[in-house]
Amino acid sequence: MIRVDIETIVMAAGPHPSLIVLRERETSESNEAPLRALSIQTGSFEAAALSQGIDGKNPGRPITHDFTVNAVKELGAKIARVEISHMETPVFFANVIILDQNGKEHAVDARPSDALAFAVRVNAPIYVEDDIMNRAGTFSYQTDTNDEAEQQKFDEFVHTLSPDDF
Numbered sequence: 001m002i003r004v005d006i007e008t009i010v011m012a013a014g015p016h017p018s019l020i021v022l023r024e025r026e027t028s029e030s031n032e033a034p035l036r037a038l039s040i041q042t043g044s045f046e047a048a049a050l051s052q053g054i055d056g057k058n059p060g061r062p063i064t065h066d067f068t069v070n071a072v073k074e075l076g077a078k079i080a081r082v083e084i085s086h087m088e089t090p091v092f093f094a095n096v097i098i099l100d101q102n103g104k105e106h107a108v109d110a111r112p113s114d115a116l117a118f119a120v121r122v123n124a125p126i127y128v129e130d131d132i133m134n135r136a137g138t139f140s141y142q143t144d145t146n147d148e149a150e151q152q153k154f155d156e157f158v159h160t161l162s163p164d165d166f
Contacts, residue, residue: 001083001127006054006116007037009047018047020116022084022128024137036137038084038128040092046113053120065117076101082119084112084128087136 007023020042024035042050049065062070072079080099084092094115095107110118119126128137 002036002130002133004038004126004128006050006120006126009051009054011047011051012044017041018044020047020050020113022126024128024133034139036133036139038133038137040084040112041090042111042113046111046117050113050117050120053117065114065121069118069121072098079118079122079124080105081125081127082110082115083107084115084126084132086129087132089136092132 003025004022005025007021008019010019010021012018018041020040022038022040024037026035049063052063053065069079077098077100080097083095083097085095086093092112094110094112096110096115096118098106098108100106116126118124
């Protein structure tokens, strides 16, 4: 299993699917190979629920994901991690791994969008099966480094623009 983070959520309107992009985490033994990313299609409501969990916005009343997380906590269990476990193109399957009061793990089948919405609400780690990343992943060239010189160069360029340039 490969540890991933949510890189971005692309919200779409109308009949078009939204996208959740998961990016492989850099490891300390990471070589110079680009990191892999996995895009998962989802509906706009599911993408919004995930985004809401990331933003930490309180909707006033709990939505289904908040309710489920609260129920798991009330029962003395916790969401330990989320796993994107297999795929049958173009459908991805996930498990929410719940740790009960006795320390026993229970894998509960879930849609990836729901599993990810739970994970962001409890800060649980997210994993993708290596075979899925190899078959359906792409390379992500985005890095977490903040190239200050590049930003300064762009800022200087923007200040040279005038309305006539458009």
